[in-house]
Amino acid sequence: MSKTVSIITENFGKYDPGSIDSYLSIGGFSAVKKALTMSSAEIIEMTKKAAVKGRGGAAYDTGRKWAQAASVPGEDKVVICNADEGEPCTFKDRSILSKDPFRLIEGMIIAGYTVGAKNGYIYLREEYRHLRPLIRNAIDESVAKGYLGENIINTGFSFHIHLYSGAGAYVCGEGSTLIESIEGKSGRPRIKPPFIKECGLFQLPTLVNNVETLAIAAAFIQHGVEEYLSHGTAGSPGTKIISLAGNVKNPGAYEIPFGLTLKEIIYDIGGGITDGHELKLLQLGGASGKIGPAAIVNTPYTYEDLAKEGLVVGSGGILVVDDRTRVIDFVKSIQDFFIHESCGKCTPCREGNRQISKIIDRFVEGRQQPDDLQTAERFANIMSNCAFCGLGETAQSTLLSAIKHFPEEFGLTEVAENEKH
Amino acid sequence: MNRTKTEGFGILTRELAQEIDKTINLYQSNSTKLVGILLDIQGIIPKQYIPREVAAYVSEKMNIPLSKIYDVISFYAALSDVPRADYVIQLCDSVVCKVTGNTTLRDTISQLLGIKEQESTPDGKYWLEYTPCFGACDISPAMRINGKVFGHLTSQDSVKAVFDQYR
Ligand SMILES: Cc1cc2nc3c(=O)[nH]c(=O)nc-3n(C[C@H](O)[C@H](O)[C@H](O)COP(=O)(O)O)c2cc1C
Ligand code: SF4
Ligand code: FES
Numbered sequence: 001m002s003k004t005v006s007i008i009t010e011n012f013g014k015y016d017p018g019s020i021d022s023y024l025s026i027g028g029f030s031a032v033k034k035a036l037t038m039s040s041a042e043i044i045e046m047t048k049k050a051a052v053k054g055r056g057g058a059a060y061d062t063g064r065k066w067a068q069a070a071s072v073p074g075e076d077k078v079v080i081c082n083a084d085e086g087e088p089c090t091f092k093d094r095s096i097l098s099k100d101p102f103r104l105i106e107g108m109i110i111a112g113y114t115v116g117a118k119n120g121y122i123y124l125r126e127e128y129r130h131l132r133p134l135i136r137n138a139i140d141e142s143v144a145k146g147y148l149g150e151n152i153i154n155t156g157f158s159f160h161i162h163l164y165s166g167a168g169a170y171v172c173g174e175g176s177t178l179i180e181s182i183e184g185k186s187g188r189p190r191i192k193p194p195f196i197k198e199c200g201l202f203q204l205p206t207l208v209n210n211v212e213t214l215a216i217a218a219a220f221i222q223h224g225v226e227e228y229l230s231h232g233t234a235g236s237p238g239t240k241i242i243s244l245a246g247n248v249k250n251p252g253a254y255e256i257p258f259g260l261t262l263k264e265i266i267y268d269i270g271g272g273i274t275d276g277h278e279l280k281l282l283q284l285g286g287a288s289g290k291i292g293p294a295a296i297v298n299t300p301y302t303y304e305d306l307a308k309e310g311l312v313v314g315s316g317g318i319l320v321v322d323d324r325t326r327v328i329d330f331v332k333s334i335q336d337f338f339i340h341e342s343c344g345k346c347t348p349c350r351e352g353n354r355q356i357s358k359i360i361d362r363f364v365e366g367r368q369q370p371d372d373l374q375t376a377e378r379f380a381n382i383m384s385n386c387a388f389c390g391l392g393e394t395a396q397s398t399l400l401s402a403i404k405h406f407p408e409e410f411g412l413t414e415v416a417e418n419e420k421h
Numbered sequence: 422m423n424r425t426k427t428e429g430f431g432i433l434t435r436e437l438a439q440e441i442d443k444t445i446n447l448y449q450s451n452s453t454k455l456v457g458i459l460l461d462i463q464g465i466i467p468k469q470y471i472p473r474e475v476a477a478y479v480s481e482k483m484n485i486p487l488s489k490i491y492d493v494i495s496f497y498a499a500l501s502d503v504p505r506a507d508y509v510i511q512l513c514d515s516v517v518c519k520v521t522g523n524t525t526l527r528d529t530i531s532q533l534l535g536i537k538e539q540e541s542t543p544d545g546k547y548w549l550e551y552t553p554c555f556g557a558c559d560i561s562p563a564m565r566i567n568g569k570v571f572g573h574l575t576s577q578d579s580v581k582a583v584f585d586q587y588r
Contacts, residue, residue, distance in 0.1 A: 088515040088554035126460065126499040127555035129568055165457045168498030170553065184455035185489075186496035202453075245517045245558040252559050287516065319558075321520050333516040337553055343496075 009255040012099040020141035023102040031222035035110045036155045043114045056210030057314045069115035069207040077117035077205040083124045084173035087286030089317035092241035093211035095253040101138040107214030112159040125166040170341040175208040189389040231257035236302035246320035263297040277322035285314020288394035290401040327409040338395040349392030352383040468504035506541040506548035511565040515554035523562035529580040
């Protein structure tokens with residue numbers, strides 16, 4: 001287990017997340033205290049130096065995003081903490097929300113101060129409603145002690161945090177959809193432009209960041225960027241919380257330095273495959289991520305090395321699957337998820353998913369027709385090129401990567417045989 | 422919409438109306454908080470759903486068109502316009518729970534309840550639904566009962582032990 005590190009997760013288990021006094025006793029709010037003595041430009045500079053790619057999945061450079069948000073004109077701006085964590089095989093934000101809610105609040109205050117926002121919104125998925133009282137309490141106690149609200153620790157800076165609940169819709173994790181949901185509507189993405197950084201929640205300039213991204217910001221403000229940057233690789237500096245699950249002995253959320261190989265993650269941290277089975281495939285980045293065969297285990301877990309294999313870090317989900325699962329059943333499970341979660345707004349995703357599902361079902365039952373795979377692939381490519389939002393664009397990543405890496409599991413050779421007769 | 426199911430005759434008692442008023446006031450009757458308001462209201466209604474007369478009441482109280490209320494109710498998986506049950510049982514049907522083997526969990530629950538998904542037992546006590554990943558993949562296969570998460574449900578005994586708490 002010594003391959004894990006603790007920077008983002010350093011406070012886990014060190015204090016009682018239900019008590020601000022306990023948090024203050026371990027030096028809590030020193031990041032906010034420090035940030036409020038700095039200028040916005042200095043914080044942005046530091047954030048750019050830390051080179052944190054957004055941890056919600058899209059991997060956009062956080063320093064750049066904050067700089068853009070700060071430069072948008074507007075007296076009244078908004079910071080949203082995306083705690084929708086809907087990606088299957090992703091539960092790392094849950095670990096921060098449940099073990100270190102105060103650091104998240106610090107991260108939001110720092111983001112708000114940096115970009116010039118007065119209000120922050122936490123959008124917490126309904127599935128995490130058991131964490132609501134804990135977060136509510138963290139907000140209330142922070143206000144009571146003067147770390148949040150009007151005139152934070154007598155600096156003249158005021159920032160308020162509001163807690164909103166999702167209601168069970170994966171698509172609401174997408175920034176503009178999340179905003180629709182906070183505005184009290186059903187969750188369908190908005191057309192861009194206008195971009196939410198200029199016209200987002202309640203028409204105000206809006207910054208959306210993932211829970212982990214905000215927690216990292218609090219960490220490197222508190223300790224300086226050097227410690228954070230002492231981990232990782234040149235191309236992927238720093239650390240990441242992964243959600244390791246599936247057929248591994250020790251599933252869980254672990255903070256790792258970028259650059260460990262997948263093998264180290266699965267065997268040294270995860271304890272290897274359960275019940276003496278063989279590793280068959282990995283899915284990285286949740287249901288919207290891609291799959292790779294067992295042969296990729298020597299790949300270092302970095303943005304650039306995974307990209308070479310056609311894989312993504314995404315949300316940081318690492319799903320380990322052994323030889324007990326058929327690839328086609330795996331694909332079907334992902335397909336069922338996207339059919340359920342498509343909001344139905346655009347045709348490529350709404351209809352594409354339905355048609356692809358029919359084809360996948362035929363494969364599952366072994367009654368596929370000769371051109372089925374080609375058709376599915378064609379529809380999948382149309383979806384990734386033409387869908388209205390990220391859901392439809394990525395919904396077929398698993399299918400396409402499965403066809404690439406496991407053609408035999410789609411009976412491709414069999415079909416070729418049939419065609420001869 | 423199935424009218425006979427959603428009509429909910431006589432559900433909106435004076436007491437319930439007062440409770441709903443309280444909830445709406447708690448959220449300052451703010452229309453942007455509609456999702457949260459409906460979730461909270463659903464939480465205090467027996468069988469965990471939003472009956473039509475309640476939807477109409479909220480619509481009137483908050484001055485939001487009924488069609489908009491139903492747009493929200495029908496969109497979000499966590500909101501229901503049909504009566505569910507005292508205990509809402511949600512089995513995760515997503516990929517990690519599949520890979521770690523949730524067939525025993527599914528079969529055991531079906532046997533114990535004698536119902537299929539999106540059904541309630543005749544006594545109105547249990548409702549069964551399959552849901553996407555709720556972020557308990559590290560303890561998969563998992564289920565939720567009235568929002569509480571239970572994991573490592575790989576054997577009949579483990580499922581029965583959880584179920585016994587909700588007899
Ligand atoms: C369909 C869909 C679902 C998403 N779900 C989430 C989510 O649950 N949590 C999250 O942080 N980002 C999610 N994202 C990414 C967000 O749109 C956005 O990029 C992110 O919250 C920005 O924060 P970051 O830059 O800190 O990563 C989702 C995107 C799409 C298209
Ligand atoms: S891609 Fe899918 S989820 Fe996104 S807008 Fe289109 S139908 Fe909705
Ligand atoms: S896949 Fe079942 S809880 Fe995540």
